[in-house]
Amino acid sequence: MKKLLAFLVVLTVSVCNLNSQNKTIKGRVIDDYLETLPYVPIFIKDTLEIGKTDLDGFFQIDIPANENKILFRYVGIDPTTIELVDQCNEIEVIMMLTGTHDFISLKRAEKKREKRYKMLLELHKQAHENGLFKSEKPCYAREFESYYLDKN
Structure with missing residues (x-):
């Protein structure tokens, strides 16, 4: 009887751990x-x-516990890759519209994109003040992704 009880306890704990993955x-x-x-696809x-x-732009997803990047x-709109930090279960993302630039070099176009990217933190604060976001700062890491130029 003790063996059966011990087996059931171990089985219950194992099943709970599987659900928390x-x-x-x-x-x-x-x-x-x-x-x-609306209807932005979310990838891992x-x-x-x-x-x-x-x-309305809201989402709720389940991802594997070991996954830390969401696309x-x-x-x-420019694809946006974010890296989750620990203890971050609610994320609020601002995506940049893709612009077209005629008669300028790719290097100059990329600099304009990077300038807009640097304004995202201020836009996040504005979204918080307007009631669109709950937090004043994003709780994830995000880096500028150059689409045209090598980072060499």
Whole structure:
């Protein structure tokens, strides 16, 4: 009887650990004009779609506990890769609209993109003040991704 009880306890703990292998992330996605982005696909590992935002840009996804990068892709908007930090279960993301630049070099166009990227932290504060976001600062890491130039 003791062996059966011990086996049941071990089995119950094992099942609980299997369920905790995922973490739930929720949040909101807007563009750099503070407009909501509906139905933005959300990916992990660059190709595995795990969810989409709703009509108001809100989402709730379950990802593996060991996964720390999430990718947002949308037509007409630069792809956004964020790296989750520990204790971050609610993320609020601002995606930059893709611009077109005629008659300028790729280097100059990339500098303009980088300048807009550097303004995202201030836009996050504005979104918080306008009631779009709950937090004043993002709780994830994000780096500027150059699409045209090598970082050599």
